[in-house]
Amino acid sequence: MLTTGFKLWFGFLIAAFAAAVFIGYTTGGTETGPLTLGWKGAVGNHIAYGIFVMVAAASGLLALTAQSFRDADAEAAAEILQVDIEDVPEAQISTGSSMWPLFTALGVATMGVGLVAHPLVFGIGLIVMAVIAIEWTMTNWSERATGDPEKNNELREGLLRPIEIPVLGLVGIGVLVVAVSRILLAASVLGAVWIATVVGTVIFVTAYFISQRPTIPRAVVQGILALGFVAIIGWGIVAAINGERDFHHHGGEHGDSHVEEDH
Incomplete structure (x- = not known):
């Protein structure tokens, strides 16, 4: 069988x-x-x-x-x-559900889109897959280390936290910066201003809402952050596929007209 x-x-x-x-x-x-x-x-x-x-x-x-x-x-x-x-x-006891398969599917989809759309998108997907491979491996190891879930969680936290916070923070910030730059460069000049204003306002209001309610479960906060991260990355991928807006340089033209006016 x-x-x-x-x-x-x-x-x-x-x-x-x-x-x-x-x-x-x-x-x-x-x-x-x-x-x-x-x-x-x-x-x-x-x-x-x-x-x-x-x-x-x-x-x-x-x-x-x-x-x-x-x-x-x-x-x-x-x-x-x-x-x-x-x-x-x-x-060993049941370890419950895991979100890593969902993130793996997201990384694979990003790499697939990048193969036919833009090398930058493929690179983002590759980074996501590398991070997931490490995190998923260590999660599986910690869940099977002992029969005590709390002890297993302590083992994982003690091993990965000193690495996760600086490394994942740096990678996450870098990916977000690249994604936001693609979004702003793909929009018009006025559209980029409005996008930056609206997104910044949403982030500020969300952070204020969370800070005023300290009793919100940690899982809810993590879900909000993950949803926002995925939304920005997805938007950045679409913007990278569409390409940057056209930039018109008028310096030479102004110079020529100025010369003509002088004559």
Whole structure:
């Protein structure tokens, strides 16, 4: 019987390979090239096609690994180790839901858009994926360190907080600055002024509202910040795709007219 882990990773394999074939056909690939990994023709954009093929290969390897180890099922492991299932320690407590898959999907989507839209967008997606990889790995480790959730959280906080606050703060500020610059450069001169005014006012009012209600749950504050961050990044991606507004330099023209007037 196929395990849940195998089904999950096999689904990723199919999705990644389908995306690779789609990229191949839409970027100049032949009829059979994308389907045969380039053996019977061209595959189109080599970089985009190669990335999705590597994702498919990695997903296939993880699917086989999950199937081979039976998703770390206790009964299967006990049978292989030839021990009594009653002697196996109790399974660790449920860790609950996680937001990292959602952020991973956001990072992958950003990289996909950047491949066909703008290198800056791809770079933002790459940074997001790198941060998520570290955070998700450490979260999984801490959740399985002991059987006490509070102790696990203390272990994670003690290890990552000295790194998270300065590094993620610096990266987050840098990404926000780039996104805001794309937004303002894509708008008209008057539009950029209005955007800066409205966004600044919204941030000020939200911060004031939160400061006046210290009893607001921490999760709500984090959700508001995450929503605002994602909104600005998404807006910046759209602005980067649309490109900057036209800048007209009139210095030379004014100089010429001034010379003509002098004559």
